Amino acid sequence: MLVHEDRPEYDAWMKIILSFAPAVIFLLLFLIHYNILPPENEEEARMAKMVLLASLIIILFLYWAIMPRKYEIHEERIRIVLGAFSYSLDLKSIAEVKRAESWKVFAYKGLRFATSAKKAVEIKRRKWPSVVISPSNPELFIGRLQQELKKLKY
Numbered sequence: 001m002l003v004h005e006d007r008p009e010y011d012a013w014m015k016i017i018l019s020f021a022p023a024v025i026f027l028l029l030f031l032i033h034y035n036i037l038p039p040e041n042e043e044e045a046r047m048a049k050m051v052l053l054a055s056l057i058i059i060l061f062l063y064w065a066i067m068p069r070k071y072e073i074h075e076e077r078i079r080i081v082l083g084a085f086s087y088s089l090d091l092k093s094i095a096e097v098k099r100a101e102s103w104k105v106f107a108y109k110g111l112r113f114a115t116s117a118k119k120a121v122e123i124k125r126r127k128w129p130s131v132v133i134s135p136s137n138p139e140l141f142i143g144r145l146q147q148e149l150k151k152l153k154y
Contacts, residue, residue, distance in 0.1 A: 004073040004144040006135035009116035018063060025056045068113050071135050073144050080113050089131060091152055096124040097145050104132050
């Protein structure tokens, strides 16, 4: 049963980083298509367009597949919903939940699903890799998760 649902927060720096690769590929496609970057021959131009277009499609598919869509707290698990699949954490495996330091978004020994340095939440687990996420309302998320963890102990 779903107890709480929150969407991920995306910082401006994350949006800039994510848009950089598709923007460069799109720019190269534009330059080749309008002959601003002249190819050796037509076959080379056609092949370059196909490779760039395929790269753009692959990158956009990967973004869709692996970027977090929402975080759900259920009675017995946390579910991190991504575009193509989801990742679940058993509540019994959680040792501690707290606000994470902003650097853990960039360098963390566990799993990183965080997209915001300001709103990072660290979920420390007993045996499995710990997880860093970034719900849009971290205080509410932590509070609801701690309520569910207390219910499991009784």
